Amino acid sequence: MGLTLAEKVLxxxxxxxxxxxxxxxxxxxxxxxxxDIFAADVFRHLVELGVEELFDPDRVxxxxxxxxxxxxxxxxxxHRTIREHVERFGISSFYDAGAGICHQLLPERGHITPxxxxxxxxxxxxTHGALAAAGTGIGTSEMVYALATGxxxxxxxxxxRFELTGALAPMVAWKDVILAxxxxxxxxxxxxxxxxxxxxxxxxxxxxxxLTVCNMAVExxxxxxxxxADEAALAYLAERGHExxxxxxxxxxxxxxxxxxxxLSSLEPQVALPSAVDNVEPIxxxxxxxxxxxxxxxxxxxxxxxxxxxxxxxxGRQVHPGVRLLVAPASRAVFQAAVRSGxxxxxxxxxxxxxxxxxxxxxxxxxxxxxPGERCIxxxxxxxxxxxxxxxxxxxxxxxxxxxxxxLAGAIAxxxxxxxxx
Amino acid sequence: MRGGTxxxxxxxVWRFGDDVSTDLLSPGEYAIAxxxxxxxxxxxxxxxxxxRAASAGDLVVAGxxxxxxxxxxxxxxxxxxxxIACVVADSFARIFLRNAVAIGLxxxxxxxxxxxxxxxxxxxxxxxxxxxxxxxxxxxxxGEPLPPEMREILAAGGILVVLRAGG
Ligand code: SF4
Numbered sequence: 001m002g003l004t005l006a007e008k009v010l011x012x013x014x015x016x017x018x019x020x021x022x023x024x025x026x027x028x029x030x031x032x033x034x035x036d037i038f039a040a041d042v043f044r045h046l047v048e049l050g051v052e053e054l055f056d057p058d059r060v061x062x063x064x065x066x067x068x069x070x071x072x073x074x075x076x077x078x079h080r081t082i083r084e085h086v087e088r089f090g091i092s093s094f095y096d097a098g099a100g101i102c103h104q105l106l107p108e109r110g111h112i113t114p115x116x117x118x119x120x121x122x123x124x125x126x127t128h129g130a131l132a133a134a135g136t137g138i139g140t141s142e143m144v145y146a147l148a149t150g151x152x153x154x155x156x157x158x159x160x161r162f163e164l165t166g167a168l169a170p171m172v173a174w175k176d177v178i179l180a181x182x183x184x185x186x187x188x189x190x191x192x193x194x195x196x197x198x199x200x201x202x203x204x205x206x207x208x209x210x211l212t213v214c215n216m217a218v219e220x221x222x223x224x225x226x227x228x229a230d231e232a233a234l235a236y237l238a239e240r241g242h243e244x245x246x247x248x249x250x251x252x253x254x255x256x257x258x259x260x261x262x263x264l265s266s267l268e269p270q271v272a273l274p275s276a277v278d279n280v281e282p283i284x285x286x287x288x289x290x291x292x293x294x295x296x297x298x299x300x301x302x303x304x305x306x307x308x309x310x311x312x313x314x315x316g317r318q319v320h321p322g323v324r325l326l327v328a329p330a331s332r333a334v335f336q337a338a339v340r341s342g343x344x345x346x347x348x349x350x351x352x353x354x355x356x357x358x359x360x361x362x363x364x365x366x367x368x369x370x371x372p373g374e375r376c377i378x379x380x381x382x383x384x385x386x387x388x389x390x391x392x393x394x395x396x397x398x399x400x401x402x403x404x405x406x407x408l409a410g411a412i413a414x415x416x417x418x419x420x421x422x
Numbered sequence: 423m424r425g426g427t428x429x430x431x432x433x434x435v436w437r438f439g440d441d442v443s444t445d446l447l448s449p450g451e452y453a454i455a456x457x458x459x460x461x462x463x464x465x466x467x468x469x470x471x472x473x474r475a476a477s478a479g480d481l482v483v484a485g486x487x488x489x490x491x492x493x494x495x496x497x498x499x500x501x502x503x504x505x506i507a508c509v510v511a512d513s514f515a516r517i518f519l520r521n522a523v524a525i526g527l528x529x530x531x532x533x534x535x536x537x538x539x540x541x542x543x544x545x546x547x548x549x550x551x552x553x554x555x556x557x558x559x560x561x562x563x564x565g566e567p568l569p570p571e572m573r574e575i576l577a578a579g580g581i582l583v584v585l586r587a588g589g
Binding site for chain 2: 024037038045049066067074075078120121122123125137138139140141142144145148153155187188191192221223276363364365369382384385386387389391
């Protein structure tokens with residue numbers, strides 16, 4: 001019997017020929033990511049425990065992305081501590097404030113390879129399954145353990161597979177696909193499980209779109225979210241110095257806990273309503289809901305294709321006077337490319353405030369929080385109560401196209417009706 | 423496996439609903455605030471009394487998908503710092519469950535738990551058996567005891583204790 005992607009990765013990483021769902025394995029970590037919310041804590045624990053050397057400093061990536069530029073003295077002090085420890089432990093892959101969001105930088109800068117076991121102190125580490133890596137979030141204590149020993153325990157998850165067919169209509173995005181999956185199957189359908197996205201339509205997703213979908217795999221509970229590494233993935237990896245890799249996917253006779261079909265061609269733009277990611281309706285159900293803020297960015301949808309999709313709608317138009325439009329590119333490289341492509345010009349001309357590359361207001365840390373009674377529609381991944389400031393604010397999640405159309409209208413709007421000019 | 427994780431934990435119940443997220447357990451605004459400050463905001467938007475009145479030995483009983491969201495270990499850490507002796511939920515989000523075990527906060531996944539309890543009831547949790555008993559009505563619910571691998575970490579007092587001991 002064949003293996004799923006999760007089983008393949010965990011078998012290899014634990015030195016076994018095969019593993020099956022439910023088994024506990026102790027696996028070697030290929031890459032460990034820590035970002036600025038937790039890095040100072042992780043380093044403090046390591047020092048207190050007397051750990052002088054990390055298992056492999058070249059397999060560790062540290063990113064300052066959540067609190068950038070430092071919004072408080074405490075954040076600045078934490079960043080200082082982190083920089084000192086990066087030096088002390090000899091970590092070469094350090095991305096200082098302004099480089100971008102961790103989940104953009106890892107693939108963009110060539111840290112991810114198919115089949116790698118990646119742990120991060122961030123739940124959206126599932127993102128890296130877009131390149132067929134097994135990425136998952138862990139807490140600080142487990143990260144301390146992983147950095148000291150290079151190992152961590154895992155329970156082999158069963159896998160759910162989504163078989164995708166058909167093609168997306170214009171103005172419908174892969175964000176709509178993952179929102180629809182959450183709406184249809186619920187936010188815990190993949191709890192303790194891995195998810196694979198396959199079928200004839202899977203390879204029509206750009207790498208950026210695969211990153212979007214795998215990013216939100218955790219929003220349906222998933223431990224890992226995977227696309228197979230096909231020709232497009234290998235081409236993306238080759239551009240980043242990983243030449244000559246082989247395609248990497250599940251065995252054809254792999255065993256799944258469930259297989260669900262999904263036809264892309266009938267999909268409409270989707271919106272997740274407050275305050276759960278699976279509270280999803282087609283756009284027609286929420287059209288006209290007044291908004292105060294629109295946000296385009298985050299590790300879900302802050303990539304070049306997202307900024308360009310928004311720019312195509314906003315070019316030559318003006319954001320509604322009642323709306324604050326915030327745009328945060330996912331990385332400096334994305335920002336630079338969007339400057340060169342003209343997307344930033346179009347967004348700024350339309351009235352957007354362009355924030356520095358980073359998490360920005362996505363997690364309610366700083367830079368665009370909401371007051372009581374306010375409403376925001378954003379391209380990010382969570383609309384929980386209190387996620388962006390006031391517990392009495394409301395957050396709607398949608399594609400860059402829908403958010404851009406809504407920013408123009410001052411209310412949630414269907415991008416198919418608003419259309420583009422670019 | 424003896425001691426802490428096999429003992430019966432009895433305490434006053436704070437009841438919460440489904441999908442209690444890490445944003446509620448540990449709001450982003452206080453992400454890097456000191457524990458003493460941070461814990462005062464734990465679940466305040468669901469129940470402002472909770473962080474002020476929770477005391478050592480109390481229990482949290484909640485609905486499904488408890489702890490969904492971020493990987494922030496500050497979520498279980500805040501509960502532990504407020505004195506919560508055990509969290510029982512209909513189901514847990516994966517990372518929260520791992521993190522709770524990693525810091526030595528006992529947890530029990532027990533479908534039906536949230537429907538069986540109201541705020542202020544007294545519950546008895548037997549982690550070894552995986553059962554939850556309502557002290558008032560005597561009703562006993564059967565949960566899913568943690569796998570032995572996780573109970574070992576819990577019994578040790580968390581994964582850093584295991585690391586210190588050279589495990
Ligand atoms: S962009 Fe948002 S979801 Fe992504 S890592 Fe930053 S805070 Fe987390």
